[in-house]
Amino acid sequence: MTSWWQKAVVYQIYPRSFQDSNGDGIGDIPGIISRLDYLQLLGITAIWLSPVYKSPNDDNGYDISDYEDIMDEFGSMADMEELIQEANKRDIKIVMDLVVNHTSDEHAWFVEAKKGKENPYRDYYVWRDPVNGDVPNDLHSAFSGSAWEYDEASGQYYLHLFSKKQPDLNWENKKVRQEVYDMMNFWLEKGIGGFRMDVIDLIGKLPDQSITGNGPMLHTYLQEMNQATFGSQDVMTVGETWGATPEIAKLYSDPIRNELSMVFQFEHIGLDQQEGKDKWDLKPLSIGQLKQILSKWQTSLGREGWNSLFWNNHDLPRIVSRWGNDKEYRVESAKMFAIVLHMMKGTPYIYQGEEIGMTNCPISTIDEVDDIESINMYNERLDQGYTKEAIIESINAKGRDNARTPMQWDNSAHAGFTTGTPWLHVNPNYPEINVKQSLADEDSVFYTYKKLIELRKEHAIVVWGEYELIEETAEEVFAYYREFSGEKWLVVANFSESNQTFTLEEEIGEVLVHNYHTSLPKSGEVLLKPYEAFATKIL
Numbered sequence: 001m002t003s004w005w006q007k008a009v010v011y012q013i014y015p016r017s018f019q020d021s022n023g024d025g026i027g028d029i030p031g032i033i034s035r036l037d038y039l040q041l042l043g044i045t046a047i048w049l050s051p052v053y054k055s056p057n058d059d060n061g062y063d064i065s066d067y068e069d070i071m072d073e074f075g076s077m078a079d080m081e082e083l084i085q086e087a088n089k090r091d092i093k094i095v096m097d098l099v100v101n102h103t104s105d106e107h108a109w110f111v112e113a114k115k116g117k118e119n120p121y122r123d124y125y126v127w128r129d130p131v132n133g134d135v136p137n138d139l140h141s142a143f144s145g146s147a148w149e150y151d152e153a154s155g156q157y158y159l160h161l162f163s164k165k166q167p168d169l170n171w172e173n174k175k176v177r178q179e180v181y182d183m184m185n186f187w188l189e190k191g192i193g194g195f196r197m198d199v200i201d202l203i204g205k206l207p208d209q210s211i212t213g214n215g216p217m218l219h220t221y222l223q224e225m226n227q228a229t230f231g232s233q234d235v236m237t238v239g240e241t242w243g244a245t246p247e248i249a250k251l252y253s254d255p256i257r258n259e260l261s262m263v264f265q266f267e268h269i270g271l272d273q274q275e276g277k278d279k280w281d282l283k284p285l286s287i288g289q290l291k292q293i294l295s296k297w298q299t300s301l302g303r304e305g306w307n308s309l310f311w312n313n314h315d316l317p318r319i320v321s322r323w324g325n326d327k328e329y330r331v332e333s334a335k336m337f338a339i340v341l342h343m344m345k346g347t348p349y350i351y352q353g354e355e356i357g358m359t360n361c362p363i364s365t366i367d368e369v370d371d372i373e374s375i376n377m378y379n380e381r382l383d384q385g386y387t388k389e390a391i392i393e394s395i396n397a398k399g400r401d402n403a404r405t406p407m408q409w410d411n412s413a414h415a416g417f418t419t420g421t422p423w424l425h426v427n428p429n430y431p432e433i434n435v436k437q438s439l440a441d442e443d444s445v446f447y448t449y450k451k452l453i454e455l456r457k458e459h460a461i462v463v464w465g466e467y468e469l470i471e472e473t474a475e476e477v478f479a480y481y482r483e484f485s486g487e488k489w490l491v492v493a494n495f496s497e498s499n500q501t502f503t504l505e506e507e508i509g510e511v512l513v514h515n516y517h518t519s520l521p522k523s524g525e526v527l528l529k530p531y532e533a534f535a536t537k538i539l
């Protein structure tokens with residue numbers, strides 16, 4: 001049984017930074033509606049919309065104060081309903097971001113819960129007494145410091161695995177689960193195409209045992225959620241599961257388990273991070289490890305799960321700057337990443353601006369930074385004795401603002417993102433890197449993405465073909481086969497900025513996509529230029 005989301009290409013929109021329509025410097029839903037024709041031209045078939053619900057924006061919408069109303073800056077519920085309709089008219093589904101591991105501390109439930117231990121909403125959250133006059137245990141927040149915040153009024157601590165303004169919901173409380181399911185059905189009834197589930201691996205946490213991800217009740221809750229909401233509908237669900245291995249991924253996405261469609265796994269994302277340290281502690285990428293990990297995921301799930309494919313999202317630095325070359329080989333390396341990923345098996349995700357080769361946006365002082373994660377880390381590491389230079393270097397490499405600078409539409413002021421003052425600086429390279437320029441240049445990164453999406457729509461081998469890594473290559477060369485009912489394709493990529501060689505063992509046929517204009521030999525040795533990549537049929 002096949003599903004639409006196995007053939008889909010998903011585009012992630014971070015609404016705050018996509019398109020402002022009313023000049024307040026903040027992206028909004030009418031702005032997104034005005035850009036649907038552009039997305040239809042690209043060929044994507046679903047939009048993952050980062051949160052648009054009411055929020056005080058401590059974590060830019062991932063701290064929700066009302067799940068069934070729209071953030072004032074983004075527009076109205078009528079705007080949201082129009083977006084769903086206008087997208088559906090273009091055969092584009094809207095996949096909402098479901099953030100239910102925690103709420104905002106300004107959510108009505110938490111406002112009630114803070115009123116006292118007897119309040120009926122108290123147990124919607126995780127409260128614990130002090131231990132020896134201090135925090136209950138050494139659980140840490142992802143945004144630095146303890147995961148426990150003291151509440152003077154009641155003399156108890158509440159749990160927050162993210163910011164202090166993001167108290168964790170108590171999923172052991174059946175009332176909490178029912179509230180979440182009711183809210184999900186509210187959105188499903190509006191005709192959305194599914195949910196991306198924020199840190200969904202954390203909802204089974206057992207804080208007293210310091211268990212956060214993959215707790216013992218996690219899959220019980222997900223099967224209960226499936227039954228109570230989307231299970232009977234043809235929608236897509238993708239879980240954000242940072243610690244997933246292929247075996248764990250099967251627990252989420254094996255169709256017979258009636259949980260989710262697929263998960264985001266992050267094993268490849270941690271490859272430039274020092275062992276056992278934080279993402280800020282940098283080390284060079286091993287291309288050999290990258291090839292092995294991506295290939296493991298391509299071959300491990302079989303029929304017991306489904307891959308999501310991504311390099312970028314709103315939490316990650318932009319791949320062309322991170323592992324490519326965003327200076328003299330920006331276009332070639334951006335296309336190389338696209339070809340390697342989009343010719344693989346699974347559902348590809350494109351993060352806004354990735355399709356035009358947008359780059360990281362380096363800063364020099366902390367007051368240029370918006371992201372709470374970076375700011376909290378900066379303060380924590382200053383206290384720990386790190387130099388400002390070292391911390392800024394880490395933020396420039398891995399800070400989340402790199403992905404959140406406004407979408408670059410054209411070379412007018414603020415890249416056409418706003419007629420006002422943008423909430424976050426626009427990347428100064430927008431005059432050269434923008435949608436208008438990309439659409440006018442048939443050799444732009446945009447048209448490579450458009451071509452790859454067309455190939456997926458036109459050739460079953462891209463969606464269903466078996467994957468086989470070619471092992472005997474130079475470390476920097478990533479080459480693999482796809483095979484499907486007698487058809488065989490070859491994908492070759494030079495992941496480096498030096499020349500490499502590759503031997504075509506079999507005669508090649510039609511070249512389907514190539515990031516250089518040189519012709520390829522029919523067989524034998526190929527000299528690969530920096531970041532050269534192609535996909536070709538095998539005769």
Ligand code: TEU
Nearest residue numbers: 059062099142162198199279315316373
């Ligand atoms: O991210 C989960 C998460 O752990 C990330 O914050 C990640 O650890 C970090 O940013 C490293 O890149 C999800 C959302 O995607 C993120 O935007 C939210 O801040 C977070 O959950 C809390 O909702």
Ligand code: CA
Nearest residue numbers: 020021026028
């Ligand atoms: Ca606006």
